[in-house]
Amino acid sequence: MLAVGHACVDVYQGAVASLVPFFVAERAYSYAAVSGIVLAASLLSSVVQPLFGALTDRWAMPWLLPVSTLLGGVGIALAGVSGSYGLTLLFVAISGIGVAAYHPESARIARIASQGSHSAMSWFSTGGNLGFAVAPLMVGAVVATGGLRLTPVLVLPALAACVLCLPVLRELGKRQVAGSAAVAPAGPDDTASFVRLSLAVVCRSVVFVGLSTFISLYATQRMGGSTAAGTAALFVLYLGGAVGSVLGGALAGRWGRVAVSRWSYLITIAAVAGVLVAPGPALYVFVAMTSAGLYVPFSLQVTLGQDYLPSRIGTASGITLGLTVSIGGLASPLVGSLADATSLRTALAPLVVMPVLSWLLFRTLAEPNAPRLGARHGPESRAQGAADTTPVNGSPTQVQVG
Known part of the structure; x- marks a missing residue:
């Protein structure tokens, strides 16, 4: 249920980039202008998501799942019918805040439900990625039919996700009433490793956001x-x-x-270069390779962050899922401005450097010895807590879930 709900929410992250060609076609926005729209979705999210992560470290807030989902959907629904560029930025920013509020708490709950399994967390992340994948098809089907005035139809996934949240909230409520398991000691934080990991995720984000903003226009030209x-x-x-x-x-x-993350970034270096130089339909092969290379480490980076900061799982989730990812949006206006001055291919060329930096940063990281699920919450959430001593391979040897 969490994975499917995650898919519905991340539709709205993918929808921003999917709307870019329609903003260019209907409103004659420049590359720099549409980059500003992507920035609006990312900037407030960058600030807000770690804040919500810190709050979920102190108090459990499962009600954020339906509320933030609805906020994300309403923002995108109104962005297409707004009468000005300023209102479009505002509504896209509201959607970004909703998406930002969703991720730290959902990642905390998913970590409890997965009992520390890397494979299970990867399925949770996959839900979000499927939402990204569906976004261009959904936006294309709706907006291509009736123009930007039909964007209110795009609120439907948010409504569906709110319904999907209800069984999750009921289950958490039952555990809170019936459970009495204590939360295990969190263990020491490895802040230095977490900072290096976060920098690697920032570099990954610059590549992904840059491509997701402009790959549609780039492929159209090619x-x-x-x-x-x-x-x-x-x-x-x-x-x-x-x-x-x-x-x-x-x-x-x-x-x-x-x-695994190191090898993925090595492959991504060659794949991004292929996107820039591959002729004809071969472009799609390298786009697929780039996407896979960027996303193999995605859920792994989330659990690594949680294990480097075991006493602040919500904060770690907010940073690895939100702040570092959203910072990639800050580079989009630079790419757009360079594209306006030169060409899209020239503007996208510097993206090749980013996976190189991620690979170098991962070479300085070590696997945490004993990943544990040990986030500390306030009295309201302790009955929802979990204790986990999990080896590197993700198979829990001792799990208590209340």
Whole structure:
């Protein structure tokens, strides 16, 4: 249920980039202007998500799941019918706040439900990636039919996700009433490793946000002006992420999260270069490789962050799922401005450097010796807590879930 709800929420992250070609076509926005829209979705999210993470470390707030989901959907629904560029930025920012509020608490609950399993957390992440993948198809089907005035239809996934949250909240309520398990000691934080991990995620985010913002326009140019070709490229970018997340969880169980992430970033270097130089339909192959390479480490980075900061799981989730990812949106206006001055291919070329930096940063990281589920919450949430001593391969040896 959490994975499907995650898919519904992340539709609205993918929807922002999916709306970019329609803003260009209907409103004649420049590359820099549409980059500003992506920035609006990312900037407030960058600030808000760690704040919500810190709050969930202190108090359990499961009610955030339906409330934040609805906020994310309403923002996107209104962005297309707003009468000005300023209102469009405002509504997209509201959607970004909703998405930001959702992730720390949902990641905390998912970690409890998964009992520390890397594979199970990868499925939770895959739900979000599938939401990304569906976004361009959904936005394309709705907006291409009736223009931006039909964006209110896009609120439907948010309504569905609110309904899906109800069984999760009921189950948590039952555990709170019946459970009495104590939370295990969290253990020491490895702040230095967490900072290096966060920098690696920032570099990954710059690549992904840059490509998701402009790959549709880039593929349209490369394929002779076909908007369908652009939508297909964005779909491949998002769908490859879903495959990569599942693959990452499986590979980490055998070789460890840090080693798998290093190899993924090495592959991504070649894949991004291929996007820039591959002729014709081969472009889609390299888009898929880039997406998989960027998403194999995605859920692994979330659990690594939680294990590097075991006393502040909500904060770690807010930073690895939110702040570092959203910071990638800050680079989008730079890419857009460079594209306006030169060309899209020239503007996208610096993205090749980012996975190189992520790989170098991961070379300085070590696998946590004993991942534990030990976030501390206030009295309201202790009955929902969990204790977990989990080896690197993700198979729990001792789990207590209240």
